[in-house]
Amino acid sequence: MKRNIISLFITLFIGYISFYLFLPALNIHNLGFWIFLIYLIIIYSFIAFTSSIGELFRTNRIKQHKTKFGFGIIMLVPIILLLIILSDIIGGPIFNASKYASRITIDETKTFTDDVEQVDFTKLPLLDKDSSQKLGDRVMGQMSELVSQFNVSDIYTQINYNDKIIRVTPLEYASFIKWMTNKKDGVRGYITVDSVTGESNLTKLDKGMKYVPSAHFNELLSRKLRFSYPTDCFGRISFEIDNEGNPYWIVPVITYKWIGLRAEVTDLIILNPFDGTSKKMKISEVPTWVDMAYSADLIIEQVNDWGTYKQGFINSIFGQKNVVNTTEGYNYLAMNDDIYLYTGITSIVADESNLGFILTNMRTKETAFYSAPGAEEYSAMASAEGAVQQMKYTSTFPLLINLNNKPTYLVSLKDAAGLVKMYGFVDVADYQKVVVTDSSKGIEVAAQNYLGDVKVTPDESKLLTKTITIKSIKDATISGNSYYYITDENDNKYKASISISDELPFLKNGSTIKIGFNAETNITNIVKIY
Numbered sequence: 408m409k410r411n412i413i414s415l416f417i418t419l420f421i422g423y424i425s426f427y428l429f430l431p432a433l434n435i436h437n438l439g440f441w442i443f444l445i446y447l448i449i450i451y452s453f454i455a456f457t458s459s460i461g462e463l464f465r466t467n468r469i470k471q472h473k474t475k476f477g478f479g480i481i482m483l484v485p486i487i488l489l490l491i492i493l494s495d496i497i498g499g500p501i502f503n504a505s506k507y508a509s510r511i512t513i514d515e516t517k518t519f520t521d522d523v524e525q526v527d528f529t530k531l532p533l534l535d536k537d538s539s540q541k542l543g544d545r546v547m548g549q550m551s552e553l554v555s556q557f558n559v560s561d562i563y564t565q566i567n568y569n570d571k572i573i574r575v576t577p578l579e580y581a582s583f584i585k586w587m588t589n590k591k592d593g594v595r596g597y598i599t600v601d602s603v604t605g606e607s608n609l610t611k612l613d614k615g616m617k618y619v620p621s622a623h624f625n626e627l628l629s630r631k632l633r634f635s636y637p638t639d640c641f642g643r644i645s646f647e648i649d650n651e652g653n654p655y656w657i658v659p660v661i662t663y664k665w666i667g668l669r670a671e672v673t674d675l676i677i678l679n680p681f682d683g684t685s686k687k688m689k690i691s692e693v694p695t696w697v698d699m700a701y702s703a704d705l706i707i708e709q710v711n712d713w714g715t716y717k718q719g720f721i722n723s724i725f726g727q728k729n730v731v732n733t734t735e736g737y738n739y740l741a742m743n744d745d746i747y748l749y750t751g752i753t754s755i756v757a758d759e760s761n762l763g764f765i766l767t768n769m770r771t772k773e774t775a776f777y778s779a780p781g782a783e784e785y786s787a788m789a790s791a792e793g794a795v796q797q798m799k800y801t802s803t804f805p806l807l808i809n810l811n812n813k814p815t816y817l818v819s820l821k822d823a824a825g826l827v828k829m830y831g832f833v834d835v836a837d838y839q840k841v842v843v844t845d846s847s848k849g850i851e852v853a854a855q856n857y858l859g860d861v862k863v864t865p866d867e868s869k870l871l872t873k874t875i876t877i878k879s880i881k882d883a884t885i886s887g888n889s890y891y892y893i894t895d896e897n898d899n900k901y902k903a904s905i906s907i908s909d910e911l912p913f914l915k916n917g918s919t920i921k922i923g924f925n926a927e928t929n930i931t932n933i934v935k936i937y
Contacts, residue, residue, distance in 0.1 A: 410458055418451040430633040432640045438667035441491060445484055452480050491666055498665030500712075504720040510669060511709040513765065517775040519814055522766070523742065525925055526808040528850045532572040532602035532741060533819060533827070535803045536563050539574040539600040541825055542607040546598055550609060553578070556585050559598055560620070564645045565739045565746055566698040572602040572741045577646050577654065577680075579621035586623055593617045593681070597646070597654055610652065616680035618656070620644075631683050632658060632676070642672060643702035650696050654680055657697055659705075660687070670708070672772075675700055693770060698746040700770045706748055707733050710765060710774070714752065730755040731762060734783045736804045745770055749807050751783050752776065759786050761835075764807060764814075779814045782838030787816040790838045791831035795820060800828055807835075811858055811925060811934060819846070832857035855902060855932050870923035870935065875899070877918045882911075893933075903933040910936060 425446065431439040500507045534542070540563060547559045557578040565574050577597045580586040593615020600607045618631045625631070632641060642659030649655065660674035675693050678685040693700050714731035715723045723730055734751035741747070746769045751761040761783045767774040782790070788802035798820075805816035810832070820829040820843065827846050830853040834840035844853035875895040882891050889905035891914070901922070905911055914920065923935035 414455040422447050434638045436663040437640050494666040498668045504716040507712040508716040514775045519777040520812045523809045534602045542600050543598045546607040562646045574600045618680050618683045645699040706767050781835035787833040787838045790841045791818045794843045874921045900930045902930050908936040
C-alpha cells in the first residue's frame with residue numbers, strides 16, 4: 408500500500424511538470440486530455456513496476472505479483488483507446504451527417520452585386536501576408552535599438568482598423584536570453600502595415616506587453632491562458648488592436664461533441680497583454696472592433712462538412728450528388744467594417760472550375776454562397792502567370808472583386824524577390840480573358856485596361872450618366888484593341904473601348920453624347936453610349 412502511495416505521488420509530480428510544459432485542456436471532450444491521461448497511466452505503471460522489481464525477485468513471486476499489480480491499471484489504456492474509437496464512430500458523420508452539414512448556416516439566396524459593392528481601389532487590400540512581412544521587417548531593420556533584442560512575429564492579422572485595411576503583428580523576444588534581459592520592460596511595440604498603400608509603422612508602447620507567445624515560464628501566453636481557464640479548449644489565437652490602438656490577444660474558445668468532434672466557437676477570451684487580465688464572453692457579445700473571432704481553418708472545415716453531408720453520408724460516398732468542397736486556398740475581403748473570408752466552391756470531382764464562392768464574416772460567422780460558375784482560383788492564377796511567362800512571375804491568391812458588376816479575380820504578380828511587378832485581372836466566367844498591367848502604372852490604370860479589353864454588359868440600373876460635348880477625340884490601338892480618348896468641354900477626360908459602341912469612330916469635335924460610367928476617375932471609363 409505504501410509503495411502504491413509513493414508511486415502515485417511521484418506520478419502526480421511528473422504529471423504536474425508535464426501539465427506545466429504541455430498545457431492540455433482538462434476537458435473530457437478534448438483528445439489531448441485522454442492522451443495526457445494515458446501518459447499518466449503508463450508513468451504510474453512503470454514506476455510501480457520498477458519499484459517492485461527487488462521484492463519480486465526476493466520473494467520469487469513474479470508471475471503472481473505481475474497479475475496482481477498491473478493488470479487493472481494497464482487495462483485502462485485499451486479501454487480509453489476503445490472509448491476514443493467508439494466516440495469517432497458513434498459521434499462521426501456515419502450516424503450524424505445532418506449535424507455535420509448544419510455546423511454552419513449558409514444563405515444561398517444572396518446576389519453578388521447586391522451584397523458586394525463596386526470595388527473601391529482606395530480600400531482594396533492589395534498586399535498579401537508575404538508582402539506585408541517584408542515591409543514589416545524593413546521597418547524593424549530601421550530601429551537599431553530594437554532589432555538586436557526583438558524580432559517581428561509572423562502573425563500579421565488582417566483587420567479593419569478605423570476604416571483602414573491593415574495587418575498588425577507584435578514584436579517578439581529574439582531568444583530566451585533576450586527575454587531574460589528585457590522581461591522587466593516587456594515587448595514595447597507592434598507593427599502595422601497598410602494593406603492598400605503599403606505604409607508600414609512601428610507603434611511604440613508606453614508600457615511593455617508581458618504576456619506574449621515568445622515569453623517563458625509563467626509569462627508565456629499559452630500558459631497564462633491555461634492556468635486562467637484550465638478546462639477550456641482554445642482555437643487559433645490572433646493579435647488585434649482596438650479602435651484606440653490598444654493591443655489585445657483574441658482567443659476563441661472551442662467546444663466539441665463527443666471527443667474532438669464537430670468543433671465550434673462558443674465563447675471568446677480577450678486578454679490584455681500588459682497585465683494578463685482577461686474577459687470571457689459569449690460569441691454573440693463580441694465587440695465590433697474584433698475581426699477574427701473565427702479561424703479560416705475552422706470555417707473551411709465547416710463549409711466542407713456542409714458541402715459533403717447535406718444530402719446524407721451514403722450520398723457523400725457513393726452517388727455524390729451535389730457534393731461540393733472548398734477550393735484550396737482563401738483570401739480576405741474588407742466590407743462594412745468587417746473582414747470576410749473568401750474561398751471558391753467546386754465540385755467534388757475537382758474539375759478546375761468553380762460553382763460559386765462563399766463569403767464569411769469572421770466576427771459573426773454569417774456566411775453566404777454566391778452562384779458564379781467559372782474558373783477556380785488556381786486556374787486563374789496560372790492564366791495570369793501564363794500571360795507573362797517569360798518573366799517567370801508568380802501569382803498571389805486572387806482577390807474577388809465586383810468590377811463593373813461582374814465577379815472578377817484580381818492577382819498581383821511577383822518577382823523572385825517577392826516584389827509586386829504587375830496586376831492581373833481575370834474574368835471569373837472565362838479565365839482565358841486576362842489582362843496584366845505594370846504595377847508602376849497603378850491599380851486603376853490596370854482596371855481600365857482590363858475593362859477596355861474585355862467586353863462586359865453593364866448593369867444600367869447602377870450606372871451614373873451624364874451628357875457631354877466632345878472638345879477633342881483621339882483613337883489609339885493598344886495590344887490590338889482600339890480605344891478612344893475624349894476630352895469634354897470642361898476638360899474632363901474619358902476612355903472608351905470600341906467594343907462598347909460602333910458609333911465611336913464617327914464622333915467628332917462638337918458632338919454631344921450621353922454616356923454611362925461607374926465612377927469618375929482621372930480618366931473616366933465609359934461603359935455605355937446611349
